[in-house]
Amino acid sequence: MSIRGVRWRIALPYIGLIVVAMASLGLYLSSFVRRVYLDSLEQQMAAEARQVADVLAPRLATRQPDTWFDADARRYADLLGARVTLIAPDGLVLGESHEERALMDNHLLRPEVQAALTKGLGSSIRRSRTVGYEMLYVAVPVTTQDGVVGVARVALPLDQVARSINHLRTSVLLATLVAVALAAGLALLIAERTARPVRRLTAVVERMAAGDLDARLLPASRDEVGTLTRAFNQLGAQLKTTITTLSAERSRLEGVLEHMADGVVITDATGHVRLVNPAAARVLGVQPAQVLGATLAQAARDHRLIALWQRCRDRGEEQVEAVDIGQQGPFVQAIVTPLRDGEPGACLMILQDLTRIRRLETVRRDFISNISHELRTPLAALKALVDTLRDGALDDPPAAARFLDRMETEVDALAQIVQELLELSRIESGQVPLRLAPVQVADAVLPAVERLAPLAERAGLALEMALPDALPPALADVERIQQVVGNLLHNAIKFTPQGGHVRITVGVQGRHVVVSVADDGVGIPADDLPRIFERFYKADRARSGGGTGLGLAIAKHIVQAHGGQIWAESTEGRGSTFYFSLPLADEDDTEREA
Numbered sequence: 369m370s371i372r373g374v375r376w377r378i379a380l381p382y383i384g385l386i387v388v389a390m391a392s393l394g395l396y397l398s399s400f401v402r403r404v405y406l407d408s409l410e411q412q413m414a415a416e417a418r419q420v421a422d423v424l425a426p427r428l429a430t431r432q433p434d435t436w437f438d439a440d441a442r443r444y445a446d447l448l449g450a451r452v453t454l455i456a457p458d459g460l461v462l463g464e465s466h467e468e469r470a471l472m473d474n475h476l477l478r479p480e481v482q483a484a485l486t487k488g489l490g491s492s493i494r495r496s497r498t499v500g501y502e503m504l505y506v507a508v509p510v511t512t513q514d515g516v517v518g519v520a521r522v523a524l525p526l527d528q529v530a531r532s533i534n535h536l537r538t539s540v541l542l543a544t545l546v547a548v549a550l551a552a553g554l555a556l557l558i559a560e561r562t563a564r565p566v567r568r569l570t571a572v573v574e575r576m577a578a579g580d581l582d583a584r585l586l587p588a589s590r591d592e593v594g595t596l597t598r599a600f601n602q603l604g605a606q607l608k609t610t611i612t613t614l615s616a617e618r619s620r621l622e623g624v625l626e627h628m629a630d631g632v633v634i635t636d637a638t639g640h641v642r643l644v645n646p647a648a649a650r651v652l653g654v655q656p657a658q659v660l661g662a663t664l665a666q667a668a669r670d671h672r673l674i675a676l677w678q679r680c681r682d683r684g685e686e687q688v689e690a691v692d693i694g695q696q697g698p699f700v701q702a703i704v705t706p707l708r709d710g711e712p713g714a715c716l717m718i719l720q721d722l723t724r725i726r727r728l729e730t731v732r733r734d735f736i737s738n739i740s741h742e743l744r745t746p747l748a749a750l751k752a753l754v755d756t757l758r759d760g761a762l763d764d765p766p767a768a769a770r771f772l773d774r775m776e777t778e779v780d781a782l783a784q785i786v787q788e789l790l791e792l793s794r795i796e797s798g799q800v801p802l803r804l805a806p807v808q809v810a811d812a813v814l815p816a817v818e819r820l821a822p823l824a825e826r827a828g829l830a831l832e833m834a835l836p837d838a839l840p841p842a843l844a845d846v847e848r849i850q851q852v853v854g855n856l857l858h859n860a861i862k863f864t865p866q867g868g869h870v871r872i873t874v875g876v877q878g879r880h881v882v883v884s885v886a887d888d889g890v891g892i893p894a895d896d897l898p899r900i901f902e903r904f905y906k907a908d909r910a911r912s913g914g915g916t917g918l919g920l921a922i923a924k925h926i927v928q929a930h931g932g933q934i935w936a937e938s939t940e941g942r943g944s945t946f947y948f949s950l951p952l953a954d955e956d957d958t959e960r961e962a
Contacts, residue, residue, distance in 0.1 A: 379552075379559035387516035388553040394544035398537045406504070410491050413506035413522045418446050421510040422518040424454065427798055428462070428510050428517040437463030451523040456479060461658045473497065481508040484519050493526060500528035565593045569600060572607075581608040587825070630720050631700075635677065637713025639664045651698050651719045656679070659832070664717075668693075673702055673717075680704040680715050695869050698723040746778040753778075777809050802848060802929055806841040806953035809874050809881050812849035817872060828866035834873045843953040848926045852934075855919040856946045858884040864889035880932065880949040895936055923948070 391621025426442060437454045445452040452759035454463035455746045457475025461469050475481050485506035492505045505939030507521040558732055575583040584601050616864050624952040625632055631648025635641055641659050644667065672691045680687045686705045693700060700719045707714040753771045761767045817833060853872075860870045864887040873884045892900060901924040927934040927948045938944035 374441065376559070379555045382555035382559070383548075383552045386555065387548055390544045390551070394540055397544075398644065398824040401536045401540060402533045405536060409504065409507055409812070410523070413450065413488055413504070413524065414491075416450070417506055417508040417520045417522045420444050420452060420454075420519075420522070421508050422450075424520065425510050425512050425517065429512040431462070431517075434467070435462075438465075438469055439463075441465040448482075448522065453523065455507075455519040455521060457485070457518060460935060462518065467818060469605045475519075478505070478507075480505040480521060481519050482510050483507070484521075485516065492757075496523075520858070526782075554901070555863075562593070563598065569593075569597060572604075576604060576607070581611060619944045623631055627787060630718050633664070633717040633719070634707070635664050635715050635717065636909040637681070638712055639677070639681075642714075647721070648792075651693065651700055651721055653693075676702055676704050677715055677717060680706055681713055693861050699726050743782070745780045749778045750775055766797075804843050804845055804930070807844050807846045809839050809842055809883065809950075810835055812842075812846050813853055813872060813874060813883065816850050816853040816857055820854065820861060823858075824861050827861055827864070829861060829864055829870045832869060832871040834871065836874065839874060839881065840876065841953045842950040844930055844950050849950070852923040852926050852948060853883065853885070855923045856948075858948075859884050860887040860889065861942070863887065875954075877949070880953050881947045881952060882945045882947055884945055886943065886945040891940040891942050892936070892938040892944050893940050897936060900936060939958070 369595050423444075424437065427435075427437070427440075428689065441452040441454055441463035442465045452463070452465040453461060453475070455475045456462050459474040459478075459481065459915070461472045461475055461732075463469065464472060478492070479494070480490035480492040483492075490505075490507045493502065494505070495502050501722055503523045503525050505521055505523045507519050509516045509574060510518040511522050535726050557884045572583045581604065584604060610869075625643075625645040628647050630641065631651045633641060633648050638833065641662055641664060644652075644654075644656050644659055649659070652659075654667055663679055668674060670691065670693050672689065673693075676689050676691075684706050686703065688703050690699070692698075698721050700721050700723075703718040704722070705715055705716045726944055727829065753775045757768060761771055798809040813833070817831065821831055857870065862869060870888045870890050873886070875882050875884075901920050924934050927950075931951050932949040934946070936944060936946045936950040
């Protein structure tokens with residue numbers, strides 16, 4: 369475990385404090401024990417010295433000039449286990465137990481002797497001049513009724529004293545070490561018991577940080593750590609609830625943004641894209657992952673959108689503008705709004721794709737224009753014929769009959785336009801029932817070819833047909849499909865110059881039968897190709913001749929009502945090919961209305 373852990377951070381200060389306290393206590397006890405021991409030893413030696421003085425006092429009082437006490441000193445030294453010296457009041461050494469008395473100096477000026485003569489007791493620790501090492505001296509005066517007759521001194525080598533003191537110090541040190549070890553163990557135990565729940569709580573926090581929001585820790589005590597654990601468990605439960613709620617809200621928001629028809633772009637104050645939904649990516653022609661974090665200029669690549677965003681950021685007001693993105697891009701209404709509750713300078717850009725609406729508006733406008741054009745010609749002709757009859761043509765029977773025939777032709781043209789409009793409207797609204805049944809494609813194609821073959825022959829065209837044998841049946845209304853084939857074939861004959869070819873081909877692709885009508889006529893311009901199935905739209909009015917412009921629109925809606933598709937391919941000046949597909953009939957399909 370790292371020394372920086374909680375356990376050591378708690379234990380080390382206590383251990384350090386205990387070591388310092390016990391070391392100080394040990395030093396103090398060592399010094400105290402030494403002092404006490406020396407005091408006790410001094411008292412013991414003083415008592416011994418007094419005993420010697422009491423015993424030898426009479427002899428010292430009656431001492432003759434040549435009387436010496438070496439034998440007495442040695443006898444008492446053996447009894448006491450110490451050095452014994454007897455000194456006269458003038459400092460002359462009268463008796464010595466360990467050294468040659470005759471070689472010893474006068475001891476009158478020795479500190480212990482002076483203290484004994486003046487104070488009644490003297491002690492000193494010093495290096496002996498006689499023996500050459502440190503000793504402890506204790507001296508007492510030898511007194512009688514006549515006064516001080518000498519000094520009795522007892523001495524012990526200091527190394528012996530030191531050994532005794534060191535033994536005591538060793539005992540104190542061992543006791544100190546044992547106390548430190550016990551205290552350190554107790555500190556570690558307390559620190560471990562304190563740190564263990566913290567480590568467990570840390571492990572639970574790490575699990576929660578890794579995503580396990582269900583991680584919990586049971587309180588093991590009722591102290592502050594237990595209170596912290598319970599509070600943390602409550603915090604974890606609240607955090608899980610909050611994150612779950614936020615995740616659900618975020619999922620709903622992402623779902624809304626993912627499926628919104630309008631594009632959403634959020635930028636920060638510096639113009640970097642922070643959010644873009646798929647609709648916005650489609651409108652801008654980019655991938656969401658590529659523009660996140662990029663600038664708006666890199667994402668939009670349109671100066672008008674960038675200028676609109678700059679005005680919104682600078683003015684702090686909503687900006688609205690309709691923008692054509694690129695030459696062939698979508699037409700959008702851009703709304704840029706400052707996000708006042710979010711990051712300062714952040715903006716929300718909404719891109720509403722109005723391309724389809726504008727296309728429908730164009731179709732509506734063209735429809736009105738086309739139907740007005742289609743109706744204006746026969747109505748103008750009828751008006752002219754009526755005026756001519758009023759002006760006197762009625763009086764000329766042959767001319768009147770001719771004018772009436774012309775009027776009938778124009779009325780028939782108007783009736784055809786109205787009839788086709790009504791039929792187209794009914795097909796678009798689903799009011800024309802289809803009698804779907806398994807049919808052979810030849811039954812739908814051959815009658816239309818036979819009906820229009822004379823027209824192709826008069827136009828000098830070669831009419832060809834590729835109809836394989838054993839084609840699977842298609843699920844179709846045979847009369848409606850004949851109408852589709854007739855419309856496509858009639859258009860091919862009308863727009864193919866003399867000497868050209870018109871070819872009808874039938875094949876199978878997957879689960880559909882595909883019929884194609886190809887010609888090598890004038891073709892259709894690329895700009896007009898996407899609109900040829902619109903009502904009244906004519907790709908080339910100069911070549912269109914007669915017709916209402918509704919045939920391809922009717923064909924498209926009939927094919928789509930069958931569950932098929934219709935499309936065209938063309939190269940201007942090289943001809944066109946129209947295709948439509950019909951679903952194959954299943955074995956259990958029977959005739960039904962749709």
